[in-house]
Amino acid sequence: MTTQLSPTERSTVRRGAKRARTERDDLHATLDAGLICHLALVVNGTPLVLPTCYGRRDDTLYLHGSTGARSLREAGDVCVSVTRVDGIVYSRSMMHHSINYRSAVIHGRVRHVEDPDERWEGLRLVTEQLAPGSWDYARQPNKKELAATSVLALDLTEASVKIRAGDPGDDDEDIEANEVWAGVLPLHQTWGTPVPSTDLIAELPVPEHVLRRS
Amino acid sequence: MTTQLSPTERSTVRRGAKRARTERDDLHATLDAGLICHLALVVNGTPLVLPTCYGRRDDTLYLHGSTGARSLREAGDVCVSVTRVDGIVYSRSMMHHSINYRSAVIHGRVRHVEDPDERWEGLRLVTEQLAPGSWDYARQPNKKELAATSVLALDLTEASVKIRAGDPGDDDEDIEANEVWAGVLPLHQTWGTPVPSTDLIAELPVPEHVLRRS
Numbered sequence: 169m170t171t172q173l174s175p176t177e178r179s180t181v182r183r184g185a186k187r188a189r190t191e192r193d194d195l196h197a198t199l200d201a202g203l204i205c206h207l208a209l210v211v212n213g214t215p216l217v218l219p220t221c222y223g224r225r226d227d228t229l230y231l232h233g234s235t236g237a238r239s240l241r242e243a244g245d246v247c248v249s250v251t252r253v254d255g256i257v258y259s260r261s262m263m264h265h266s267i268n269y270r271s272a273v274i275h276g277r278v279r280h281v282e283d284p285d286e287r288w289e290g291l292r293l294v295t296e297q298l299a300p301g302s303w304d305y306a307r308q309p310n311k312k313e314l315a316a317t318s319v320l321a322l323d324l325t326e327a328s329v330k331i332r333a334g335d336p337g338d339d340d341e342d343i344e345a346n347e348v349w350a351g352v353l354p355l356h357q358t359w360g361t362p363v364p365s366t367d368l369i370a371e372l373p374v375p376e377h378v379l380r381r382s
Numbered sequence: 383m384t385t386q387l388s389p390t391e392r393s394t395v396r397r398g399a400k401r402a403r404t405e406r407d408d409l410h411a412t413l414d415a416g417l418i419c420h421l422a423l424v425v426n427g428t429p430l431v432l433p434t435c436y437g438r439r440d441d442t443l444y445l446h447g448s449t450g451a452r453s454l455r456e457a458g459d460v461c462v463s464v465t466r467v468d469g470i471v472y473s474r475s476m477m478h479h480s481i482n483y484r485s486a487v488i489h490g491r492v493r494h495v496e497d498p499d500e501r502w503e504g505l506r507l508v509t510e511q512l513a514p515g516s517w518d519y520a521r522q523p524n525k526k527e528l529a530a531t532s533v534l535a536l537d538l539t540e541a542s543v544k545i546r547a548g549d550p551g552d553d554d555e556d557i558e559a560n561e562v563w564a565g566v567l568p569l570h571q572t573w574g575t576p577v578p579s580t581d582l583i584a585e586l587p588v589p590e591h592v593l594r595r596s
Contacts, residue, residue: 178428183451203569204481206420206463208431214392217422217431219465219485237397249420251433255574258592261521262509263531267418271433295476306562307475317477335579348520349586350579353595355417360469360568365549372563378472381567 178275179328189329192227198272198329199224202250203298203357207231209243222248223293227324229274230281230290235318248274248322255355259336260348266332268352274327281319290319301377392489393542403543406441412486412543413438416464417512417571421445423457436462437507441538443488444495444504449532462488462536469569473550474562480546482566488541495533504533515591 171192175181181188189195199222208217216239223230229248233240250272257266281287291314292303309317336350359381362374385406389395395402403409413436422431430453437444443462447454464486471480495501505528506517523531550564573595576588 178425178430183448203467204465206422206431206433206465208420208422208429208461210424210427210429211392213424214459214489215422215424215429215431215461216392216487216489217420217429217461217463218487219420219463219483221481234397245428247422247429247431249431249433251418251420253417255577256513256595258513258516258576259520261523261527262505262517263523263527265509265513265516265520267435267512269418269433273430273432275428275430291476295479298481299470299472299479302472302479303476306473306479307556309475309477313475313477335581338579338581342521343581343583346583346586349589349592350582351588351592352577352579353592354574354577356572356574358570358572360570362472363469363566363568365552365564365566367549367552367557368564369557369560372560374565375563378563378565378567381470 173327173329175328176326179273179326181328181330184330187330187332189331194329194331195272195324195327196224198270199229199250201252201270206249208247209239210245211239221294221298223290223297225289225293229322229324230293231320231322232291232294233318235316240318240320243278243320246276246278246322253355254333255352257336257352258350260338260342260350264336264338266336268332271330272327274322274324276322276326278320278322281321287314287319290321291317300381301375305375305377387541387543389542390540393487393540395542395544398544401544401546403545408543408545409486409538409541410438412466412484413443413464415466415484420463422461423453424459425453435508435512437504437511439503439507443536443538444507445534445536446505446508447532449530454532454534457492457534460490460492460536467569468547469566471550471566472564474552474556474564478550478552480550482546485544486541488536488538490536490540492534492536495535501528501533504535505531514595515589519589519591
């Protein structure tokens, strides 16, 4: 795969094209910075979008779910969006108010992963994206849990990335009037203090990967 | 409209049904706590999902976009998801790792709003959700800006809400073993220090609605 994204008809950025990125590295970085994705499917002819977890290795995105989930079982063409909001853009005019964000949108057909090694690795990637460091600390999946879990793979070939950063883009008249403050209010995601489960039957130290999560 | 959500076939929660809420108030609160939504459409037979802004009044969700955006112009059946991640659930086993979240999913057909008063109110609601307090502070839309903007309405009749909060749900054997710490790492969204636009031609005070955004 090349280092550049190769847009198809449906992955060509049309609105806000100046925010489009073409480097595959930007796609990877945007996906790696996310926590959840929004997975869209067509079910009975109408769209369905659901939040779910994901993981990535190289140019494959992994999803998982219960084998009982009809939407996943029947998933064919999908679209996945990963969005991180970095701040609110306060402009002089309402219509130029905006968001600073990193957004990746992927189109493709999911592959139901059958190979045991790839299923294992897919699950590891999904749970490590959710909780880095947990895979080697918590109890890993047993046979029964594995049998109840679908692992799906989505190729990152057909994808687009948009990133907005920095100042508002106001009209010259509004800038010159200088009547309205303009700027960016950054939005941070910060981890709070870990809350131990009430059913811990004896005290255990909070592991470092939870306590020091970045 | 009743105070209860009235599930249809596609808005019935199947996975994790114990997390489903049935009060319309939970839907409203979940939507009001969000910042962006993910809008799913079917375009040329395949799904498309995009992050976008929204606003709400009573049981109507409003969206806006450029009149040039083909996806919005042709939007019919849509699905909208608003998700807020409240924390990561660290369980004793990888398969019970989870997320504490508030999630609303709405199904429906968008209505292209034509009435000037409703268009104005829809725009106000969308921008006030993004930047509360800005509508009465910044320059409001002019005729040209209004003409270039589509306003869409989506009825909140067909919607589902899922909320997960609290402790991990581990298997008894894992709880009794007491070998692995379990609990929740809260995720907070916090506003940083406002960054004035570099093109402010003279200093202006940061308005209270930005400085004190909650």
